[in-house]
Amino acid sequence: MKWVLAVVSTILLAQPVIADELLVxxxxxxxxxxxxxxxxxxIDYSFKTFEKSYRQHIDIGVSYTxxxxxxxxxxRIRAFSIYxxxxxxxxxxxxxxxYFFVRALGPSYISRNQLGNRRQDNNFSFQAQVGYAARINWRGKEDLVLMVSWKHFSNANLFSDNDGIDVPFVINLGMKI
Structure with missing residues (x-):
């Protein structure tokens, strides 16, 4: 397991950092x-972008929800995620x-395993989010970001209780920093 972590860390660190995007x-x-x-x-912070092609980018980030x-x-619950x-x-x-975006299988820690009548088996969950976004030109660059999406937390049926927790309308506003 340590060698897998070492290989993944090396690959991530060897890529140029072009993300640094902060969103509320x-x-x-x-x-x-x-x-x-x-x-x-x-709040979300995307700290790494891999540009597969002009049309496909993969961002890596962390979020607090x-x-x-x-x-x-x-x-009330709080969720800490990597996505x-x-x-x-x-x-x-x-x-x-x-652009269209999708976050999937973002491992998350949720502070409680129940929100209202929605129950998760434990405090481990995944964050998923899908939506539409735009990078908006400001000061001659695409510095501003506006996203509209659906956000979901569940344990992907890894455990017996898996009532998904959903927020059907989410707006993210942010900028490159």
Whole structure:
């Protein structure tokens, strides 16, 4: 296992760093298959980008997410995640660079295993997020970022209790730093 970690670390450190993107997020909406409504806010930091081609980038980052609900019990949890994010860009550039993105299988620690009536078996979970974004030209560069997405936490059925925790509408605003 140590040699795998050493190889992965070497590959990550050998790549040029071009990310350094800081985003704040907020959002909310109804939990599917439940009567509760969830809200979120948080912060994401993408620290590494691998450019596979002009149209495909992979970002690596970390995030802190606070989730709340209007249910009577278990009203708040916090999640700490590491995420890979695939960005898919169109062929043509425009006033800003639009793209589709997906975060999947981002290992996460959740502070409690229940939010409202949604239950996870333990404190291990995965973050998934899918949406549409744009890098907006500011000061002659694509410095600003606007993202609209759906965010989801679950344990991918690795454990018996796996009620997903969803926030159907999330906005991320950020910039390159």
């Amino acid at each position: 997020s907020f959002g909310g909406g109804p939990q599917p298959d439940s009567s509760q409504n969830n809200k979120t806010y948080g 606070e989730l709340t609900t209007d249910a009577d019990e278990n009203k 890979p994010q695939l960005n898919l860009y169109p062929r043509q550039r425009s006033w800003g660079q639009p």
